[in-house]
Amino acid sequence: MATEMDLLYLFIAAISAFFVVLVAALVVIFTIKFRRRTPDEVGADIHGSLVLELTWTFIPFVLAMVMFVWGADLFFRLSKPPADAMDMYVVGKQWMWKVQHPTGVREINEMHVPIGRNVRIFLGSEDVIHDYSIPAFRVKMDAVPGEITTLWFQATVPGTYHLLCMEYCGTKHSGMIGSVIAMEPQAYEAWLSGGASTASPAVEGEKTFNEYACVTCHKNDGTGRGPSLAGVYGSTVALADGRSVVADDNYIHESVMNPQAKIVKGFGPPSIMPPFQGQLSEEKILQLIAYIKTLKPASGAPEAAKKG
Amino acid sequence: MSTVATQERQSYLDAPYGLASWLLTKDHKRIAMLYLISITLFFAVGGMFAAGIRMELLTPQGDLWTSDMYNKLFTLHGVVMIFFFLIPSIPATLGNFLLPIMIGAKDLAFPRINLLSWYIYVLGATITLAAVFNGGLDTGWTFYTPYSSVASNTSVSTAAIGVFVTGFSSILTGLNFIVTVHRMRAPGMTWFRMPLFVWAQYATSLVMILGTPVVAITVLLVFAERALHLGFFDPTRGGDPVLFQHLFWFYSHPAVYIMILPGMGVMSELVAAVSRKQVFGYGFVAFSSLAIAILGFLVWGHHLFVSSQSIYAGLVFSIITMLVAVPSAVKTFNWTATMFKGSVTWESPTFWVIGFMGLFTIGGLTGLFLATMGLDIHLTDSYFVVAHFHYIMVGGAIMAYMGGLHFWWPKMTGKMYSESGAKASAILVFLGFNLTFFPQFILGYMGMPRRYHAYPPEWQVLNVASTLGASVLAVGYLLPAFYFTWSLVKGAAAPANPWGAKGLEWTVPSPPPTFNFDEDPIVNEPAYNYKPAREVHVA
């Protein structure tokens, strides 16, 4: 993606350079060629020409549209992470980045990634807006408190790259930096195994799921007082007020924080689930979501969640 | 030259004399002078903050100021330069002074409201300075929540009220201009005989009227959230920080057109006057001002491409941002075409015109990089953005403001300034500006974030070049202070029409009498009606 972005950059730079040189040259040439010779000399009586006006309205318009289409296409590809990507969970907290790998290894301000594999990052923020940015990979996404945002990239060349916070977030905004270390896959696996063997986010999520008694209501076989969460991630959920929404990260994040917002049909208003706003940190919610994603509908379960 | 006539007829400068006559004046020309003094002061204050920033960035590790101090420096540089210099600069000084004369009116529609606008500006400035002196402000001029409403412990509330009050100053100026242009034009001054400067002021006033109230309420909501615990944008209470960005940029993008449109108006006048030729495609240039003002309200989302905004909404914003670039291109090409077969003088205003044309074109085109969604992911919040908006605001708006100030200085003060000084200043500003901000495009593409107090060492060389350029730029801006004050004291008396330009303001003596015209003018010819030499009717 990065090379294509450079290409797009050069394309627009070329067009801009052409027009800058054109305008600057014309202005200088006209100033010299048509300089005033006698004090009361007056310019020619030219009012304008429709043809010229249309040409220099149409040409910039066409060029702008070409830039727009190419840019939008690139943007869409960068906004939709591929399905096979490796999930990473990153939470921004005033002036540091807490990173957790799918196997559970945690890092602060550092991120080791294997080259050649798509890496998808789920971004959360505990306090103010931060921005997770790796200039070398040409990617950037704000970490907005109260929401989960995603970005993805694929490292191609091993090395250490800058990781910078690019949304002003206070005193040590310029200190909230770190590095992304791209490694050969085997080296990454070796590093991973050497790392502290903590549980993977999904396992951590399951621990929180039990610890906060979610399991008492959300039973996979649908007999619990709450809706079954098996296979819910990505499916379309019908709500009590007739709307139907896609159960993406933000839906789960919101339903955990403020369950009354979108109540599933059949578990009608008011929902008996207490709000967890302020009790669960962003990190715990990201782990919960990782756990919920692992819940596949048990084959033959009576009330299989509706497929998206 | 009728110098004798100028002396015995009282000019607006010495009609009634004394401080009270200035502080309670209802004369649009005097209010323009009051504004000129106050915004020049704030230009100096903002410039000092900029000097602080540039000195800090000489070294990669932040060793000159603490990071808190640096955050306050760039915040106050932004707030002072935008709200207290750029937005009022051309409309409140050149606009206030010239608009009534250019359309043949004795004064603006509401002279008392015009004076009130200046007092509100002073009040807003005092409140903001109060915020500066007790704790400063470190939220960035953008006041992004939840940092500004929850996390920052600087005097955000006072600064918010300061900005809130100052907003009404530009609302009242805009209101005055709209009513004046609609209702007070001299007989014969139809819309298509008005100078293009008036068209640009009219378009800017539309943006002031429709945009400024939204930032007033947004800033008030931030104040209410801090002072009265009303959690509008507080994520812990279900508020959405991105809503703040929508409301803020709904005004702040049109605000950048408030800053550049008057500059374009000045340029249309200057290009026509220095080449003594009808502006090429008058109608197209006039309507492109309106097009920019109106389309400017539909594009604010290009500031939110990477802030969890829906990608489909991003599509709409990106395509309309591309559309809003077209009228600017049309204007630039029309100015260039105006100089074709003109009789271009090499007096100082021409230097400012050429400077503007070069820098504004670069500024405008680099906007296309940021409007392209794919590139904006990499470039947003980097020094590329800093360079882009400085090319538009400093290269465009301030270059035009300086050009306009030089072009109409004889008319406003009745004194001629030193030509060589003005040319030197223009060249210094052009060179210093390019040396300051062109390296920042490269820094931006290399990924240097904006608002960084310390940065990785490999970017130091370009930052040192940028700081060097900033010092040259500072000298370029200080020069006019000297030769303008010198001209007030020792300058030669200015004739009514030193540049041989067309326009109602050049038919009245310089400086003009209090009520502008001895007899109400009748207009019966198009604007910029430069007739070839043989038809000149010498009385």
Added chain:
Amino acid sequence: MSEHVITPVRTYVATFVALLILTAVTYLVATQDFGWLNTPIALAVAFTKATLVVVYFMGLRYNTNLTKTVAIGGFFWLTILFGITMSDYLTRAWIGVPGR
């Protein structure tokens, strides 16, 4: 328009009564459950009341076309703010979930 037309008191009182009736209508309609229709009706009634005040009480009838455009322009600009901002929030979920 040198001689300004003075509206008879009858028109003012009639507009006044109409406004009171419409307020009662808004109240009654709000107490019945029309499902999703409730808000559009409430807005429609509010708009009619607002236009009544603008046209009769504020005398937009006798004003120049310019003042009319200013009044309509003001409300139109609101729709720009509301419409485009809501277009962001309404289309956020369209991106869906990767792999679906």
Added chain:
Amino acid sequence: MPNFTNSRASTSLGAGGDLESQKTMAASHASSAGLSAHGHADHNPNLQHHFYSMDQQLEASTLGMWVFLVTEIMFFGGMFMVYILYRHLYPEAWVLGSNHLNVSLGALNTGVLICSSLTMVLAVRAAQTSSRSGQILHLILTMALGSVFLVVKYFEYAQKFEHHLVPGPHFDMSLPQANQQQLFFSIYFMMTGIHALHMIVGLGLMMTILVMAWRGKFSATYYTPVEVSGLYWHFVDIVWIFLFPLLYLLGAHLGAHGG
């Protein structure tokens, strides 16, 4: 430095062309731009020096007030934007919050404001018909109704303080969806608070107009200040016309209306 000397007789720009033809042609333009014949201005003490005629002054003032009202529309528009988004995001919390509001007081206030609009417009009409007593009577009535509105508002706010419904540290967190209801009340207080402020400014305006009417300044030829302040008053009434259904009548059909 050559310049284009302007002939002293007239400052018209025309190069060549005799004076008389320009004057007649300009006069025709003059009428179109609503100006009385060139040079001859109405002799009315209230005519400000830079206007040609009373009509031009009245038109300019009303246009000026309408443009100001557009800025007020955009000002309240910002708050309505916040209202629209959060009602879209948290519909149930909005209904719960709205149920806490006292609809009867709201309806009473709407009626009071509509009456004050009527008395305001009759005051303007009294000025147009140069009836000094009519002006004074209707202005006092308008101010009285405005004060009634503010008093009712005071009682409503007092109720909210009692029931701990004011966002902040002592907001009643036991309510369902307490955080989102706190959001509703933030917007409720902001909108009705700013509206009440505009009412207070309106009363101040009425007071000045009343004093001027008392001195008999207004007549059929000069009633601009009354008309302009009338426009402002009607605008504040229109804002309330939108606030009432959107804030008070949200959950009315659910019938659960607390005090």
